[in-house]
Amino acid sequence: MDIFTLIRTKYNTLSQTQKKIADWILEHGNEIILMSIGEIAAKCSTSEATVMRFLRKLGFDSYQLFKVKVAQDIVDVTPRAVYEDVSSEDSVNEIKQKVIQSTIDAIRDIDKLIEDSTIEKAIEIMANAKRIFFFGVGASGAIAKDAFHKFLRLGINTIYCSDSHIMSIMCSHMTEKDAVLAISHSGESREIIDAIELAKENKAKVISFTSYPNSTLAKLSDVVFLSATKETKFRSDAMVSRIVQCVIIDILYVSLVLKLGSEAIVNVNKSRLAVAKKKK
Template sequence: MASLLSDIRTKYNLLSKTQKTIADYILDNPDATILLSITELANYCSTSETTVMRFLKKLDYDSYQIFRVNLAKELIDSPSETINEEIAEGDSTSDIKRKVIKHTNTAVSDLEYSINQKDIDQCAEMILNARRVTFFGIGASSAVAIDALHKFGKIGLNVNGFQDSHLMNIHCSHMTSEDVLFVVSHTGESVEVLNAASLAKENGAKIISLTSFSNSSLAKKSDVFLSSSTNDKKYHSEAMASRIVQLVIVDILYLSVFMQNEAKFYKALNQSRIAVSLNKT
């Protein structure tokens, strides 16, 4: 069962600007929150009680009192869950190191609750049964797509990928129902990935998306959506923790596929290692 705080973090990207203010206050001050009335919490966040209740609805709570009781219980049961501190002006390198490590560890731990096992199983089956799997991402997301291409290619699957959007569109225009397009995009709104997904879908290919926004255009085009949502902090570069989460999801999916036929894929992996060793002295 997902913890309350992890639920806030993984749903963070679905919140409005005002709701994110409430989420930030609770995540940064969980101990103080359990002592506040709904009116006091609204005042601290410069908003209304109605907005606080809309925020709670996103977390599937109909009662502020029940929310507060569950939060208090969570703080007693799992004190290490709190707090993910924001990097502040004047922080030493040691402070920055500690805060970044804590935030990243928390984001990865939240995957235990945010990724549905059925979705992983479905993705693994789609990859195993595909004639060919193509990986695609633009900008920082291309690094995650290349990592996936590298891992699945090493075990002998028929995979490819492009960083050039023109080549990607050409390739997707010739996909078939036997193909899978694996698309990585933090926002799920990059024009290049949406164009590629649309072309692939028109030709009957299956779409797996790895993105941080479940309500994004890319997620809606996908047969399976894998969520990499985190509440990246103010001073983090775009999707810093989300990128790490995406790499972990790729690893989970890779190993899920690998263990479906361990003997076969281990043999292929060794062949790849021998081939790569030719380039080493």
């Protein structure tokens, strides 16, 4: 994983001061190889010790090793063009280009952020589940409903819910044969956590989508898909994370279709025919 992707995927685990250092590095990556740690600290209005704590969080024991990694990655990446934030002085074209680029980068990060084995484990759970529940509230509820709509086409027993009371009631009756796909950007939504705790008590399998690896939801889950992104001044990390979540859902959907084989293809075609007559 290149250093700039690493910073972005760990961004939501950083303190406010560390995020300031991360922002500066993402926007000035080309300059780092000629700078001392003291100069970076000065640019970020912090101390060398704070910069070192930031580097250790990324897995580096020394500033020199970090600089070597930056030098290696800078050949293939142009950080300022990629990570520069939108400003109030930008033209519509500049805003368009920056939003498109940040979204592309977030999607590309999926390849480095999510292991193939994680996808395989989730598919195994879904393929063997008697019922699959899709939970989310607010903006996450929209993503959960999109996932429900996709997997419903496969002819499997899928259920969608965004009502906290009904989610909890459903989870109180789950068994080890059930699976829940729960979506919460923060991983701390009380509505979701209350329901998932009940699901776990009943030994149901839990697949979660969140941007925070140390969140309560992540800790309760059998499989965790991280959708971490870098928040900017005019665009919250939750906005881009929803796009990332949709892409991951598509990966799961296609993978499950292939695992289920010809029966799934037949069911997808049946679903298409069922709604075809509703179109002119």
